[in-house]
Amino acid sequence: DSGVTQTPKHLITATGQRVTLRCSPRSGDLSVYWYQQSLDQGLQFLIQYYNGEERAKGNILERFSAQQFPDLHSELNLSSLELGDSALYFCASSAPQGSVWETQYFGPGTRLLVL
Amino acid sequence: AQSVAQPEDQVNVAEGNPLTVKCTYSVSGNPYLFWYVQYPNRGLQFLLKYITGDNLVKGSYGFEAEFNKSQTSFHLKKPSALVSDSALYFCAVSGSGTYKYIFGTGTRLKVLA
Numbered sequence: 227d228s229g230v231t232q233t234p235k236h237l238i239t240a241t242g243q244r245v246t247l248r249c250s251p252r253s254g255d256l257s258v259y260w261y262q263q264s265l266d267q268g269l270q271f272l273i274q275y276y277n278g279e280e281r282a283k284g285n286i287l288e289r290f291s292a293q294q295f296p297d298l299h300s301e302l303n304l305s306s307l308e309l310g311d312s313a314l315y316f317c318a319s320s321a322p323q324g325s326v327w328e329t330q331y332f333g334p335g336t337r338l339l340v341l
Numbered sequence: 342a343q344s345v346a347q348p349e350d351q352v353n354v355a356e357g358n359p360l361t362v363k364c365t366y367s368v369s370g371n372p373y374l375f376w377y378v379q380y381p382n383r384g385l386q387f388l389l390k391y392i393t394g395d396n397l398v399k400g401s402y403g404f405e406a407e408f409n410k411s412q413t414s415f416h417l418k419k420p421s422a423l424v425s426d427s428a429l430y431f432c433a434v435s436g437s438g439t440y441k442y443i444f445g446t447g448t449r450l451k452v453l454a
Contacts, residue, residue: 228384259442269385269431269444282441316384326435327373327392330442332384
């Protein structure tokens, strides 16, 4: 158990809908990362937050947004969902400094299925 | 721009034999290199990383990796494979001056009994 929690585990929704994925980092970690894992595109870095502020952005679509709250949990909002958004979404956290050489600890993921 | 390549989609090895999972990278500045493993229906687990220092890095479960700057490689190795090592292995790279992590496409390791 990495100490990173993600809810829900599974999510089934329809095209055009909006969903929110939630992540709680390990105790003491200030950085949260979001990744999308799909069969055809592997593991894609979406976005990183550090202590409530956006720090780095990857291949995140404009329909997607994220935030990190004062209690350090993070939410990833996916809107106007398309079939191609079906994937496993992972959250990871890293140690307080949030430096690029720190180990990331991954949650179990949220499996999203868009029908 | 950063990139990382895992040239093999799948590696098959017999139990007890040595295994190698390949990774090459491209990054500006000093590279920070990582290996993670993913078991079915689980999140990624950290195995080992290279930040600086000794080119041979030892990690969890008997795995090790060698950083080769001239060949820009960071291959994962284990002297004697176990069936329980069968999983999906990801190499990742980051670099000084960036906060972005780039993961490889993953290599599925299958250890045959």
